[in-house]
Amino acid sequence: MTELLQQTLDGLSAGLIYGILALALSVVFQGTGMLNFAQGEMATLSAFVTLVFLQFGMPFWAVLPIVIVLSALGGALIERTVVRPLERSGELPLLTLGVALLLGINAMMAIIWGTNSRPFPSPFGQGVVTSLGLRMTYQQLGSLITLLAVLTVTILVFNRTSIGLRLRAVAQNPDSATLLGQHRGKWLMIGWGIAAAVGAFAALVAAPVLTLSPGMMTFPLLLALAAATLGGLTSRVGAVVGGLIVGVSNSLAGRYIPGLDGDLAIVVPFVITAIVVVIKPAGIFGKARTVRV
Amino acid sequence: MKKHAAAAVALAATMAILLAGCTGRGEPAQGASEETGDIVIRASYPLSGPLASAGLSAAGVTAYFDAVNAAGGIDGRQIDFEAVDDAFDPARQVSNNQQFVEQDDAIIVINFGGISVAARPPLNNAGVAQIVQGGETELSDTEAFPFSRAYVPDIAWEGELQGRYITETFPDANVGFVGFNNALADSQLNGLEAGGITPSTVIKLPPGQADVASQVTELQAAGVDVLVVTQGPPTIGALLSYMGEIGYHPTLFIGSPYADFASTVIPAGADNVTGALSYQWFKDPQNPAVESDEAIVQFTEDMAEYSPDGDSTQTFTLTGYGLASAIVSALSEADEITSEGFLEAWDTVSDVENPMLIEGASLNGGPGGRLVYQYPPAHVRRNELDPRRRDRQRRGRRHRRVARRRARAGHRSSCPVAH
Amino acid sequence: MRHVSRLIPRLGWIIALGIGVILPLLVSDFDLLDLSRVLTLAMAVAGLNLLVGHSGQVSVGHGAIFGLGGYAAMIPVVSFGWPWWAGVLLAAVLSLAFGILLGIPALKMGGANLGLLTIAVAVVFPLLLIRFQPLTGGTFGMFLPSPAISLPDSGFTSRQLEFWVCLLALAVVFVALRNLVHGRLGRALAAVRTSSLLAAANGIAVNRVKLIAFAVSSTVAGVAGALYALVVSIAVPDSYVFTFSIALLAASVIGGSRSWAGAIIGAAIIVYLPTLAEAFVGGQAAGNWSQFVYAAGLALCLIVAPSGIAGAVTSLLGRAFAYAPMRRAVVERSTDMRTTSTAP
Incomplete structure (x- = not known):
């Protein structure tokens, strides 16, 4: 029984990473209708930049705001330079562009920092909290708090500020928004900036656990894609809940379903996602888009 | 209809560009490994992609061969070496290997990893030696694939x-x-x-x-x-x-x-990792304990001189360097510089020193065409020396040496990874 | 005039085919290997084009279907001594069945959801191959002891024969897909792509049409995978990883997902661009640089030609061609005038 609970807790901890990354995916998707395959590599890049600052001897909490701002600027820059020309070419060229970005950023990181994995200090310190025979590391608890904070801020930005309002307007009906004087490109750029900043948090939550290397987010990205689809690509809460479901189901399946083990366990979150979207195509929290003929 | 015409033109243009890069049939192979020419050796490594860290070996191989060439080559013949990227895509490896055999006339082809197991038949059919950097047991099947060998132990x-x-x-x-x-x-x-x-x-x-x-x-x-x-x-x-x-x-x-x-x-x-146990047979270039080791110093110098872009702090780089050294050892012993001659020498190397091996270990041809890394730790020497080995020691040959049989490699030494 | 303009593209394809037929007599076996890889990949990309370009469905999992075809051909040929063509037939049947199996849930999904389902297939496929070791050979996969496509006494090498087989298969696939797209199914697909509601209102069985597209696309990819595996003589899990599926999709988009010529161009890009990038960068410590150049090349292709290279060249040449008939018409009229003037 204790092991079952601990496995669930372990799955939740892993799900935190998928959840934040899924959140970033959903922000870009809502803006452009693009599944950004490069989101994971962009996040990893943020983690490498953080490490560079840390090596200068700066304290983590001073580096954090700098990295978040730099990530946002980087995301906006990518939108402005390479995504902009393809903005109106439909989802397939954008999907393919994401692949090119993934390969390019991955190669760039390997060139600059090498392919070895390196330790990344936990901002929350080393240690374990134990209660009722269950444990969580400081890092896992800190990640949970980070996730809740990022989620809250993102929801506030989207639902309570004029920035969010305009972002949603541009996303839902680009033509009308343009007619109303909202420059579509500008708001998409801002959307990419926000997504990159959220992604940076994902990397900072992941790097101390996974150790930092250019390929760090390759595997989490796949599960984050499942998480975002499961929870609903248009819903921020959905992305996070999706991440947690994916994490827990992956962990429990690997342990308790005979024959799946550590490698095939990922089948289970994918199957759950497929069943959910067959029943509810917009995902658990997603709003179905009405189609006008 | 105009559209289709244009598409066809585009296709024709693509084909023309492609064909311009092709080699004609019946053109002679470029490398010439006759009696006196260069010794052609080629490698297909994952220089890019998720296994790029293993591809670092290529720089080590290059450094060693270049150092040998600078010192006059093997019996006066230079080594013509080149490494090509396969990104760990099996089809690209097959394609690279075919190029090495057909166009470069290589006598030795170096491959990396488990995908090389499936790549054995074409090289064996062509009679070209394939040395795989891989520890899988399947690579010991020298009966079915007489031209394939593995470099690292099973x-x-x-x-x-x-x-x-x-x-x-x-x-x-x-x-x-x-x-x-x-x-x-x-x-x-x-x-x-x-x-x-x-x-x-x-x-x-x-x-x-x-x-x-x-x-x-x-x-x-x-x-x-x-x-x-x-x-x-x-x-x-x-x-x-x-x-x-x-x-x-x-x-x-x-x-x-x-x-x-x-x-x-x-x-x-x-x-x-303090207190962790491991069977060690190769040196780690980042281990401070071997910093002043003669072979490591030489390795670092060769890397700086011949492969300045390579990363001399990585074990894979040193492994490539050691592999090249093993190939040179076998080639120097070979009766003739052909794939067959080389493999025969490879299988019978005995007590060959290698820069990547830990102090006192040496290379010996073993079962399954594998090179066995042998050294007798103190414990084994005291209790389990067999008469044959003692005889050999008496004959005054170098003392750290064991019989070739694989079971004897069963030393009991274990050393903490962290020093 | 009309049949001349209809003849030009036909002529283009006939010339291309003609070059293809004599090619194996001209270039080396090594080049034929890579060119055969291009042909088989082009076949898979053409199948993907039917789905992506004509039916409007996304598949990120065609690499797995390509792999399924490869294994379906290699297992009977290697383990049970079947002739190679029987392996290809089995691959066709199995990939058709798999296409239908995958197509049914796909009907319920669209856009991103279908993308995810196919991603899952692409990710899990190599893991399953490793697991089912007794059948698939596990990590090491299947390999032919000697080339399967050969005629010992013909004087032709296996590489030459393989190229001809692939060329023939590609030609058949192109003609079949073209007829399909120009026929009733194609019009139905176009209607569904534009608006599935509208299509349904006009009496098109939307689900059936989509499922047929999925099944045909899958069969073509499976056959292509079978030939690919037979040509490279191996089927290994590492060939069919997720990045390969992505590369196929990229080939379809970059070549132009509505163009059959684009399928060949896209396939040629994914086979040759990495090698060209390596040659461009030079030096063996530069593997990551060549990946970088490859990525930049992909991005550049997209930005320069979002609707595919074939499409871009088409519109470019189309503009150039636009003047030609006009000029010709002027010339014709003047000749006519001359004839009339001399007649009386």
Whole structure:
């Protein structure tokens, strides 16, 4: 029984990473209708930049705001330079562009920092909290708090500020928004900036656990894609809940379903996602888009 | 209709560009490995992609061959070496190999990893020597594939040694195993079984999966107190640092391919691997203990001079350097510089020194065409020396030497990874 | 005039085919290997084009279907001594069945959801191959002891024969897909792509049409995979990883997902661009640089020609061609005038 609970807790901890990354995916998707395959590599890049600052001897909490701002600027820059020309070419060229970005950023990181994995200090310190025979590391608890904070801020930005309002307007009906004087490109750029900043948090939550290397987010990205689809690509809460479901189901399946083990366990979150979207195509929290003929 | 015409023109243009790069039929091969020409050696490595870290070996190979060339080559003949990227795509490896055989007229082809197993037939049909940098047992099948050899030791041997050591030292151990979801793990598990150990918990993970909290919980709940880990980065570092953080400390065996600073000690944190056991046979260029080692100094110098873009701090680079050295050793002994002559010499090398091997170890041709790395630690020398070896020692040959049989490689030495 | 303009593209394809037929007599076996890889990949990309370009469905999992075809051909040929063409037939049947199996849930999904389902297939496929070791050969996969496509006494090498087989298969696939797209199914697909509601209102069985597209696309990819595996003589899990599926999709988009010529161009890009990038960068320590150049090349292709290279060249040449008929018409009229003037 204790092991079952601990496995669930372990799955939740892993799900935190998928959840934040899924959140970033959903922000870009809502803006452009693009599944950004490069989101994971962009996040990893943020983690490498953080490490560079840390090596200068700066304290983590001073580096954090700098990295978040730099990530946002980087995301906006990518939108402005390479995504902009393809903005109106439909989802397939954008999907393919994401692949090119993934390969390019991955190669760039390997060139600059090498392919070895390196330790990344936990901002929350080393240690374990134990209660009722269950444990969580400081890092896992800190990640949970980070996730809740990022989620809250993102929801506030989207639902309570004029920035969010305009972002949603541009996303839902680009033509009308343009007619109303909202420059579509500008708001998409801002959307990419926000997504990159959220992604940076994902990397900072992941790097101390996974150790930092250019390929760090390759595997989490796949599960984050499942998480975002499961929870609903248009819903921020959905992305996070999706991440947690994916994490827990992956962990429990690997342990308790005979024959799946550590490698095939990922089948289970994918199957759950497929069943959910067959029943509810917009995902658990997603709003179905009405189609006008 | 105009559209289609234009598309056809575009297609024709593409074809023209492609064909311009093609070689005609019947054109002679470019490399000429006759009696006096250059010795053509080619390599296909994953220079890019997820296994690019293994591709670092290519720089080490280049440095060694260039150093040999600068010193006058082998019997006055230069080595013509080139490494090509396959990104660990099996089809690209097959394509590269065909180019090496057909266009470059190579006599030795170096391949990397498990995908080389399927690439054996074309090279064997062409009668070109294939040296694979890989520890899988399948590569020992020299009966079916007489032109294929493996460079690193069979991981099953290591598994057997680990099994025997665990059986003797921790008779009541509850053994766990963490490895890749591939044949390397199967080979090692077979070896462990041969050594009398069947792990109670076996966890296999695909490369790149590093979130292992759930797996650690499983091992701990199963009561595992001796853990054998042969997983590469990033998983091994994440695994061991997490185990350290939560205070789970079974006796650790780290598989020799990953028992180095870059793969394990640095990402896991030195504290978390102190006291871990490993069978070591190669030097780790990042290990401060071998900093002033003659061969390592030479290696660093050669790298700086001939492969300045390479990374001389990586074990894979040194492995490539050592592999090149083993090839040169065999070529210098070969009666004739052909694929057959080379392989014959490779199989019968005896007590050859190699820059990557730890102090006192030497290369010897062994079963399955594998080069065995042998050295007798003090313990073995005292108790288990067989008469043949003692005779040889009496004959005044170098003392650190064991018989060629694989079982004798069963030394009992274990050394902590972290120094 | 009309049949001349209809003849030009036909002529283009006939010339291309003609070059293809004599090619094996001209270039080396090594080049034929890579060119055969291009042909088989082009076949898979053409199948993907039917799905992506004509039916409007996304598949990120065609690499797995390509692999399924490869294994379906290699297992009977290697383990049970079947002739190679029987392996290809089995691959066709199995990939058709798999296409239908995958197509049914796909009907319920669109856009991103279908993308995810196919991603899952692409990710899990190599893991399953490793697991089912007794059948698939596990990590090491299947390999032919010697080339399967050969005629010992013909004087032709296996590489030459393989190229001709692939060329023939590609030609058949192109003609079949073209007829399909120009026929009733194609019009139905176009209607569904534009608006599935509208299509349904006009009496098109939307689900059936989509499922047929999925099944045909899958069969073509499976046959292509079978030939690819037979040509390279191996089927290994590492060939069919997720990045390969992505590369196929990229080839379809970059070549132009509505163009059959684009399929060949896209396939040629994914086979040759990495090698060209390596040659461009030079030096063996530069593997990551060549990946970088490859990525930049992909991005550049997209930005320069979002609707595919074939499409871009078409519109470019189309503009150039636009003047030609006009000029010709002027010339014709003047000749006519001359005839009339001399007649009386």
